[in-house]
Amino acid sequence: MSLSLFKLQGKRVLVTGGTQGIGFSIARGLAQAGAMVVINARKREKLDEALVSFEQAGLAAVGVLFDITDARQIKDAISDIEKQHGPIDILVNNAGIIRRGPAESLEEQDWHDVILTDLTAPFLMSKYVGQYMIGRRSGKIINICSLMSELGRDSVVAYSAAKGGLKMLTRNLATEWAPYNIQVNGIGPGYIATPINTDYRKPGNPLNDYIISRTPAGRWGTPEDLVGTAIFLASAASDFINGQLIYVDGGLVTSF
Numbered sequence: 001m002s003l004s005l006f007k008l009q010g011k012r013v014l015v016t017g018g019t020q021g022i023g024f025s026i027a028r029g030l031a032q033a034g035a036m037v038v039i040n041a042r043k044r045e046k047l048d049e050a051l052v053s054f055e056q057a058g059l060a061a062v063g064v065l066f067d068i069t070d071a072r073q074i075k076d077a078i079s080d081i082e083k084q085h086g087p088i089d090i091l092v093n094n095a096g097i098i099r100r101g102p103a104e105s106l107e108e109q110d111w112h113d114v115i116l117t118d119l120t121a122p123f124l125m126s127k128y129v130g131q132y133m134i135g136r137r138s139g140k141i142i143n144i145c146s147l148m149s150e151l152g153r154d155s156v157v158a159y160s161a162a163k164g165g166l167k168m169l170t171r172n173l174a175t176e177w178a179p180y181n182i183q184v185n186g187i188g189p190g191y192i193a194t195p196i197n198t199d200y201r202k203p204g205n206p207l208n209d210y211i212i213s214r215t216p217a218g219r220w221g222t223p224e225d226l227v228g229t230a231i232f233l234a235s236a237a238s239d240f241i242n243g244q245l246i247y248v249d250g251g252l253v254t255s256f
């Protein structure tokens, strides 16, 4: 197999929530592999900060502000990107939120917010980018799922439901759009150290100890741990892989 199979020169990738954490690392990794990156964010300041860091690293990126929970904004933003920058060859549905609390007392609004951001938004993003990809008979969609796509745990009922749904969205779109030469796959991160879990990583926090002892690799993952899989799923090396969810979790999911 030639290494050129993994190159992304000439490909344009849109990463939602690409200013920090996993999204930022994946965007940077895909840019380093040659892709032109479009970073989505909903806050101007964070977007500018991310773009400066790309520029300093000599990497090509543009930013687009929109909120992925708003169907109108998604539709307009995708149409603008296609017109102003060119075709979106690869979509990474990365942005996500989590709301924690026991199922019996979880606020209804928290449930709706998580389902909207973590499941409905990736569907809408895929729908509107997919329309262009179908026209071109080419495209790749990478959904950032979770170990919670597979496992249940205390106090994350909405998140688990959304990420389990995202796994099935991945499989369904893969089946429906494979005839159009579109591959839809997922990455299932284990516990990855990012701003989403800063509080839990403080030494002495029981959850920190639990995660390290429960993960067979014996450590938190880093956002960089996900980059190789993202490049693989974005590249021609994965052209005949469709509907799969690859866990990048230090062996966690298979150990249950």
Ligand code: NDP
Pocket (backbone or CB within 6 Å): 016, 017, 018, 019, 020, 021, 022, 023, 040, 041, 042, 043, 046, 066, 067, 068, 069, 094, 095, 096, 097, 117, 144, 145, 146, 147, 188, 189, 190, 191, 192, 193, 194, 195, 196, 197
């Ligand atoms: P972060 O909280 O660090 O980053 C999430 C990003 O999503 C932020 O940039 C945030 O922007 C953006 N975002 C949230 N809501 C919206 C919205 N409505 N519109 C646009 N952007 C939005 O999280 P991680 O990097 O840790 O997580 C990234 C993905 O990986 C998520 O889908 C998460 O569920 C998944 N994941 C993470 C794991 C982990 O251990 N870290 C484990 C398994 C899965 P803003 O600053 O505006 O809020």
